[in-house]
């Protein structure tokens with residue numbers, strides 16, 4: 221099985237991100253570039269990580285009209301990223317446009333859709349006027365995502381067991397909100413430990429602060445692998 225750990229490089233500049241990348245190896249993890257780092261450092265940073273041998277998940281969570289999202293996904297594919305994502309809330313036509321864009325690209329990245337952010341609770345959804353729990357909404361948006369032909373979803377590992385049972389072994393379950401037991405959840409609301417996430421059926425574990433905020437990120441990454449062994 222390929223390595224399940226994706227490190228979220230949520231840094232304000234390229235030098236800090238590359239300093240972390242230079243302390244770990246592509247055998248131990250893949251790298252996630254999100255909104256803050258990409259807005260600061262751009263495609264050059266993605267290329268610098270690729271030159272070091274890392275698979276890059278470009279986590280820009282596109283959510284716009286179909287034509288705009290298709291163009292953005294095409295641009296991400298041209299960067300040679302390993303994985304790219306959209307918001308499932310953009311709907312069927314948007315997700316199909318994104319899927320068509322990756323299928324037409326020379327370097328087809330994995331295309332996944334965010335269901336319900338792991339920072340959101342049932343109360344948050346109710347406050348936005350939704351009548352579904354986070355769990356119900358994740359399940360519904362995951363079905364829509366699979367029907368649109370995408371490769372998988374982003375959800376909490378709290379939903380992973382039911383998603384795995386409903387969507388089969390090949391559906392990619394990317395789960396942020398991963399914390400070592402006892403770690404502060406911070407702004408996350410649906411958190412799970414690395415071991416429990418894998419046991420529930422996660423394909424990939426996205427880990428940011430538990431690794432990047434550790435005094436020794438390499439030791440923290442090795443701790444994840446020890447927990448999973």
Ligand SMILES: O=c1ccn([C@@H]2O[C@H](COP(=O)(O)O)[C@@H](O)[C@H]2O)c(=O)[nH]1
Nearest residue numbers: 228254336337338396397426427428429
């Ligand atoms: O539902 C989601 C989707 C994406 N994320 C991203 O994952 C990391 C998590 O960072 P931590 O420091 O481990 O909390 C971060 O980059 C988010 O943008 C998510 O948390 N939840």
